[in-house]
Amino acid sequence: MTKPSEEVETMDDATPEESKPKGIKPAKLTAVIVAAVVVALAGIDGGYAYWTHHEGNAYHEAVTKAETADAALTKAVGKAKDAASQYKADQLKEPKLLDKLNEQVKKAESLKGIPDDNPSEWLAWRLASARKANATDADEANAQVKALNAALKAVRDSKLAKELDTAKSQLRQGIDGAGKTFKDTDGKVADNATRDSLKKAIDEANNTLSKKDVTDPKTYTDAKAKLDAAVRQVTDSKAAKEQADAEAAAQAQAQAQEAAQAQAAQAAAQPQRSYSQSYNRYGGSGSGYSSNRGYSAPRQSYTAPQQSYSGGSSAPASDPHYGALGGGAGDFHDCSKVACSILGN
Template sequence: MTKPSEEVETMDDATPEEGKPKGIKPAKLTAIIVAVVVVALAGIGGGYAYWTHHESSGYHAAVEQAENADKALMKAIEQATATTYKADQLKEPKLLDKLNEQVKKAESLKGIPDDNPSEWLAWQLASARKANATDADEADAQAKALNAALKAVRDSKLAKELDTAKDQLKQGIDGASQTLRDTDGKVADNATRDSLAKAIDEANDTLSKKGVTDPKTYTDAKAKLDAAVKQVTDSKAAKEQADAEAAAQAQAQAQAAQAQAAAAQSQSSYSQSYNRYGGSYNRGYSSNRGYSAPQQSYTPSSNGGASSGGSSLADLIGAASGSNGGPNTCGSTCGLIER
């Protein structure tokens, strides 16, 4: 017989493997749980690390963008305030108010946020990134608005300068044309008037140009026109001076001739007075204050008339008394002697 113990052992040994209960041993289960936890933690840690890295990169990029935007805005403010504009310099004075308004807005911006987020705190990095991005957008927008306002003011100033220069050229042409008309035949050198006529034509050509954007185009034409006008006026003045000098010289010559004629006439009058009263032709009182009759001769003519000749006073007396005792035939001469 078989022993009971032996019988039991035989039965256990005879039980097939498929009949034994199945399951996981505790040691293996613990290892699996640990492995799952490690994997989970590793996944969470890797995702957080990726998020942190992403936000950190975005934050630093936003800071750089904000810095550049703020620099551009500061430059725009400097340009807008570097030049002092006046309302009367602009074609549209109201644009100056808009520029000043944009300057005030630009100066009121806070600039880059003063924050120092931790590199390991993703949510701080994300918040700081957004703040810097907002600052960059605001600075960019304000810089564009300020530059636009500044450009409008500059364009208005340029338009006013163009209008002013163009009007001055018009006035210059009118004045130059009047000078050309007024100086016909009144200049020392007529070539100056020819140059002025040419300058007027060129100025009119400049005035009719389209799309002029530089006032210098008009001011240069005006300067050239003014120079041509000055040449004509200088030539006119030179002729007037030469004419005045010639007139003065002619007047001086006429006065000299008159003075010479007056001197000659005075000398002639003096000579006549001298010959009459103090010269060799003595009529009147003699040097002995006695009276002497003029020495005249009388010679009877053959026909009984009298003729002047070399008859002496004795002859006249004889003739008056009648040398042959005859009648007195002296006529009027005897009367003169008797008187």
């Protein structure tokens, strides 16, 4: 028996070259396998390097976006806090909106923010995980900024709505009061032009009140201020007329009092007169007024009887005791006893 090796050798030696099977020789096959392994290893190493490079870039981009979003959120939280501290519930048309704003502030402050990690640049799976965490943070921060801004806008809009309602209501009340003033001051003002201006201001205020697109309370407050100014002009003119009328009445009263006092003084200055009948000492009689003697009885003259005297002497004519008829000594009489008492001398 030939040994297998011998048979092979015998066959290799005996078999012609053209009849042997064709294929890769063992030496060449080994070289191909080695080359394929080398190529495979090189391909795997290059793909991982590309992966790590890609994840590294994506991670850094996500970090930048997260930082930007967190900064915006911090700013939004600050604005919301300021508004929450400045606004009061009674300033809002819907007071509960202020509570919602405070809730959004608390929610924003509860967010974790950017993850605190620093993955290795050669650990692709760590880079990928960190990228996702930063992307999630950025999305949450951006969403919370929108929620805060919406809540803040709702509060501001509610405050504006309340201001609009208040200003509009005040203008309506002003129009009512101005109309009453216009009606009550007819014929009672010093200058009627002020009432004309008030009527014009009332018409303009009504036009403003009827507008549908008013978004600024100042539109109403300006109309109210103009209306109030017109009302003040009318009331001032009314007060001026009342003062002028009062001064004229006082002056007329003073003049009347002065006239009455003058008449009283004139009446008091006239003497009290009484009727009296006077007597003329020379024998005449008449009637008249006397301010101090009153009524006087008529005087009577007396003629003493003529007497004659002896001796033929006569009294001088200038003697008061000489008789009324004159004459001689016989005509002399004693005046002190009879005639003088009658004559009142």
